[in-house]
Amino acid sequence: MRHPQPTMPMRCLFISRHLVKLYLFLQNTNGSFSYQGPVPHIGKFRPKSVASNNMAQFISPDVKMELVHRQLAMEARADPIVYPDLPQQVEHFNQLVPLEQINQHHATQSVFKAVSIRDGVTYCIRRLHGFRISSPKQLQPLETWKKLVNVNVVQLREVIANCKAFGDSSVILVYDYHPLADSLKTRHFGRMLGSGFIDGITGAKMSSQLSGHASNQMQQGAGVVEWLLWSYVIQLSSALRAVHANGLASRCVDLSKILVHGKSKILLSCGGVADLLAPDTQVQQLQMEDLHALGRVLLALATGNAFSARRDLVQQSMTYVTNHYSSDMKNLISFLLSSSPTGRKSINEIMPMIGARFYSQLETAQMRNDMLENELSKELENGRLFRILSKINTIVERPEHNLDPTWSETGDRFLIKLFRDYVFHQVTESGKPWMDMAHIVQCLNKLDAGVSEKVQLVSRDGNNLIVVSYGDLRR
Amino acid sequence: MRHPQPTMPMRCLFISRHLVKLYLFLQNTNGSFSYQGPVPHIGKFRPKSVASNNMAQFISPDVKMELVHRQLAMEARADPIVYPDLPQQVEHFNQLVPLEQINQHHATQSVFKAVSIRDGVTYCIRRLHGFRISSPKQLQPLETWKKLVNVNVVQLREVIANCKAFGDSSVILVYDYHPLADSLKTRHFGRMLGSGFIDGITGAKMSSQLSGHASNQMQQGAGVVEWLLWSYVIQLSSALRAVHANGLASRCVDLSKILVHGKSKILLSCGGVADLLAPDTQVQQLQMEDLHALGRVLLALATGNAFSARRDLVQQSMTYVTNHYSSDMKNLISFLLSSSPTGRKSINEIMPMIGARFYSQLETAQMRNDMLENELSKELENGRLFRILSKINTIVERPEHNLDPTWSETGDRFLIKLFRDYVFHQVTESGKPWMDMAHIVQCLNKLDAGVSEKVQLVSRDGNNLIVVSYGDLRR
Numbered sequence: 001m002r003h004p005q006p007t008m009p010m011r012c013l014f015i016s017r018h019l020v021k022l023y024l025f026l027q028n029t030n031g032s033f034s035y036q037g038p039v040p041h042i043g044k045f046r047p048k049s050v051a052s053n054n055m056a057q058f059i060s061p062d063v064k065m066e067l068v069h070r071q072l073a074m075e076a077r078a079d080p081i082v083y084p085d086l087p088q089q090v091e092h093f094n095q096l097v098p099l100e101q102i103n104q105h106h107a108t109q110s111v112f113k114a115v116s117i118r119d120g121v122t123y124c125i126r127r128l129h130g131f132r133i134s135s136p137k138q139l140q141p142l143e144t145w146k147k148l149v150n151v152n153v154v155q156l157r158e159v160i161a162n163c164k165a166f167g168d169s170s171v172i173l174v175y176d177y178h179p180l181a182d183s184l185k186t187r188h189f190g191r192m193l194g195s196g197f198i199d200g201i202t203g204a205k206m207s208s209q210l211s212g213h214a215s216n217q218m219q220q221g222a223g224v225v226e227w228l229l230w231s232y233v234i235q236l237s238s239a240l241r242a243v244h245a246n247g248l249a250s251r252c253v254d255l256s257k258i259l260v261h262g263k264s265k266i267l268l269s270c271g272g273v274a275d276l277l278a279p280d281t282q283v284q285q286l287q288m289e290d291l292h293a294l295g296r297v298l299l300a301l302a303t304g305n306a307f308s309a310r311r312d313l314v315q316q317s318m319t320y321v322t323n324h325y326s327s328d329m330k331n332l333i334s335f336l337l338s339s340s341p342t343g344r345k346s347i348n349e350i351m352p353m354i355g356a357r358f359y360s361q362l363e364t365a366q367m368r369n370d371m372l373e374n375e376l377s378k379e380l381e382n383g384r385l386f387r388i389l390s391k392i393n394t395i396v397e398r399p400e401h402n403l404d405p406t407w408s409e410t411g412d413r414f415l416i417k418l419f420r421d422y423v424f425h426q427v428t429e430s431g432k433p434w435m436d437m438a439h440i441v442q443c444l445n446k447l448d449a450g451v452s453e454k455v456q457l458v459s460r461d462g463n464n465l466i467v468v469s470y471g472d473l474r475r
Numbered sequence: 476m477r478h479p480q481p482t483m484p485m486r487c488l489f490i491s492r493h494l495v496k497l498y499l500f501l502q503n504t505n506g507s508f509s510y511q512g513p514v515p516h517i518g519k520f521r522p523k524s525v526a527s528n529n530m531a532q533f534i535s536p537d538v539k540m541e542l543v544h545r546q547l548a549m550e551a552r553a554d555p556i557v558y559p560d561l562p563q564q565v566e567h568f569n570q571l572v573p574l575e576q577i578n579q580h581h582a583t584q585s586v587f588k589a590v591s592i593r594d595g596v597t598y599c600i601r602r603l604h605g606f607r608i609s610s611p612k613q614l615q616p617l618e619t620w621k622k623l624v625n626v627n628v629v630q631l632r633e634v635i636a637n638c639k640a641f642g643d644s645s646v647i648l649v650y651d652y653h654p655l656a657d658s659l660k661t662r663h664f665g666r667m668l669g670s671g672f673i674d675g676i677t678g679a680k681m682s683s684q685l686s687g688h689a690s691n692q693m694q695q696g697a698g699v700v701e702w703l704l705w706s707y708v709i710q711l712s713s714a715l716r717a718v719h720a721n722g723l724a725s726r727c728v729d730l731s732k733i734l735v736h737g738k739s740k741i742l743l744s745c746g747g748v749a750d751l752l753a754p755d756t757q758v759q760q761l762q763m764e765d766l767h768a769l770g771r772v773l774l775a776l777a778t779g780n781a782f783s784a785r786r787d788l789v790q791q792s793m794t795y796v797t798n799h800y801s802s803d804m805k806n807l808i809s810f811l812l813s814s815s816p817t818g819r820k821s822i823n824e825i826m827p828m829i830g831a832r833f834y835s836q837l838e839t840a841q842m843r844n845d846m847l848e849n850e851l852s853k854e855l856e857n858g859r860l861f862r863i864l865s866k867i868n869t870i871v872e873r874p875e876h877n878l879d880p881t882w883s884e885t886g887d888r889f890l891i892k893l894f895r896d897y898v899f900h901q902v903t904e905s906g907k908p909w910m911d912m913a914h915i916v917q918c919l920n921k922l923d924a925g926v927s928e929k930v931q932l933v934s935r936d937g938n939n940l941i942v943v944s945y946g947d948l949r950r
Contacts, residue, residue, distance in 0.1 A: 358837070359712075
């Protein structure tokens with residue numbers, strides 16, 4: 001009904017066997033539901049090349065690949081031959097997979113993906129090698145980190161002190177796992193600095209597949225394009241605002257510790273690590289250092305040179321920013337790198353420099369929301385159809401239960417079998433088998449809705465003909 | 476494997492017939508994929524009551540109902556008995572459904588949902604009754620409206636002048652259709668002013684099902700809660716910025732013309748209508764009036780009284796705002812309602828008053844993004860499984876093609892039939908039929924991936940036993 005022109009010729013093939021009914025309007029739609037195509041503001045934004053028939057029923061390939069890759073990353077397991085030293089279990093976590101190169105000499109930290117046996121959820125666990133907790137007071141700042149909830153900060157979930165699973169006494173910090181998140185370093189300096197971590201088993205790169213796109217986001221010759229840099233500024237300032245407002249300092253504002261998830265979502269990682277390794281009560285001073293570090297990160301991203309904030313290069317780098325970016329960006333970086341005369345700066349002071357760019361960021365987020373809602377609308381009935389089909393398959397063709405009236409094909413379930421034939425065993429006029437997804441989807445939808453439309457079922461020998469409504473079939 | 480405790484007892488029932496294999500790790504995951512559960516930052520935010528087993532595979536009911544209702548609204552048809560005067564076709568649009576009460580006396584405008592026969596997409600069309608276009612110059616501002624793209628402005632797509640379909644000469648404005656969008660008036664003043672439009676056929680309310688939630692968003696006794704009001708401020712200012720930057724004025728900043736879609740997405744509607752009905756070249760003056768109108772809308776929402784900006788009530792209303800909202804909100808409304816000494820104000824001037832609230836708005840948007848991505852991850856494999864199952868069903872049990880070796884059950888396709896039995900016709904130890912969705916999902920996933928795992932298929936008479944890998948079955 002949705003595309004009368006394309007489907008009519010196919011449906012006409014069966015006119016000799018089945019009735020074709022044209023409805024001027026749906027009299028009763030209770031429960032019946034099928035995806036009606038995108039709303040215009042979504043449809044119009046989509047590239048035309050993917051607007052084929054299949055796309056209307058199933059998810060668009062770009063979004064799908066992104067989500068599938070994330071799921072695969074969560075599913076990955078470590079090969080015990082490649083990693084013989086990996087413990088089977090660390091406290092209540094198992095299925096450890098290293099997320100960075102391990103077995104480096106003198107490593108003081110290592111990071112793993114692990115599954116909690118308590119809730120079955122995948123977490124990221126960071127081990128501080130041979131770090132002994134002597135007083136519970138050491139763990140105090142971590143309690144504040146655990147309570148800090150911000151969408152741009154990797155959530156700390158749990159701290160395990162004096163863990164013996166690795167053969168020493170380690171501290172284990174349990175964070176949320178964000179599959180396929182890259183560090184800013186890998187994403188934007190990957191080609192210069194070696195590109196991420198290779199999976200020991202499959203040889204697949206465990207870091208994001210998106211790094212190929214990084215080159216699109218680089219300006220000719222050098223740094224990150226301005227709109228993306230502002231998006232990073234907004235998200236990093238959001239994270240630092242939350243951290244500083246909780247009386248903490250990140251102390252990890254660094255290209256290698258800031259993660260990018262998906263296309264441009266920023267996540268500040270390693271919360272609490274510095275508080276444990278180097279306790280310091282001068283929080284205000286540390287917060288100032290966070291701002292300075294943010295300035296260094298932005299300068300590196302803008303110039304495409306990780307060392308651009310070095311004392312001997314900073315002047316040259318600022319000239320580059322002045323020539324290639326807006327004056328707002330230049331002023332922002334100058335402000336962050338400067339030492340304030342009063343000795344005090346606040347992350348809130350950069351808000352006026354961001355200004356109207358908040359609106360662009362919000363608009364981007366809202367557009368992605370609309371797109372995801374549309375994709376979800378397409379997919380949500382597939383789950384339902386899959387369940388119906390599974391039920392039908394469980395019922396039909398079970399000759400071993402012929403004697404049991406509730407299961408045999410001689411009772412009501414015979415109807416279901418005939419319906420199955422009707423749905424799937426369509427033939428063309430010349431008797432050739434024919435598969436028509438539109439017919440399958442439509443019939444199953446009507447069955448699920450139990451609409452009052454009648455369907456004419458023919459038994460295999462052609463001798464019996466039963467007319468039954470979808471509503472009756474459903475019972 | 477994901478939930479070893481709950482599924483093991485069920486799987487053990489089949490141990491007499493099938494081999495149970497325990498894999499310490501997946502050797503090869505190419506193509507094989509099944510939803511691994513939410514990432515922790517999603518899982519933890521979800522209410523615990525819905526975290527049952529079924530929820531892990533299928534979409535969460537809240538999101539589903541919202542999307543299903545939108546699809547149903549797009550699908551709705553008008554009953555020709557209730558609406559005998561409705562034209563069958565208006566230019567290239569058909570399937571008209573009135574979105575507001577029609578047949579009112581002296582109505583000068585009416586709004587319909589309609590499907591374009593050009594692209595099959597549903598649009599919202601607004602008819603200006605008996606309005607004749609005499610000069611193409613009248614349509615000039617509408618061209619600018621068509622080019623204006625903003626996520627908080629309802630997109631104008633097309634203008635049809637001198638349309639005769641309604642028996643007079645009307646102008647038809649074609650906009651994007653946002654299913655189940657409410658006006659601010661309906662959403663927040665619905666109980667006082669009569670609640671929306673009743674569907675002529677089903678008696679179902681065509682306006683959003685969410686209006687029940689409106690009461691949660693009302694402060695005790697009166698207006699909208701402050702965070703929601705700020706969200707409206709940010710989105711409305713985003714819309715007005717875009718409109719004003721294009722040299723236009725909305726002239727429709729009114730409780731009845733501002734739409735709310737879903738929970739809190741704002742859409743400014745009726746773009747261009749005023750430009751057509753009352754052309755005016757004093758755009759700057761009209762933009763000032765937009766700001767004043769925004770002030771009136773906010774005051775009405777804050778006080779819960781649609782007439783709170785009336786000259787005799789405005790003082791009292793401002794006192795109410797001062798007592799119940801932050802001083803930023805009071806200052807914002809004062810600024811919008813005041814007449815500037817220089818005679819000029821800009822929508823950009825309200826940005827500093829919004830301040831850090833941009834961050835909250837962004838965080839909300841990002842959290843919804845994460846949630847939608849997670850829902851999509853759950854659903855996306857159901858579409859794939861549904862397609863595989865449809866293919867299997869199309870192949871098996873077609874005795875009429877026994878003589879054709881490419882179709883008959885005696886050839887390779889016999890294996891598929893046995894596999895179907897294996898997947899769906901599981902029995903308990905005592906021979907009773909047993910349906911296990913986990914088994915079905917797992918088997919189909921392995922088939923799709925063509926993994927090298929061997930499966931033992933038994934023919935119906937029990938005489939033949941075939942051991943075959945999923946990879947071979949797939950061919």
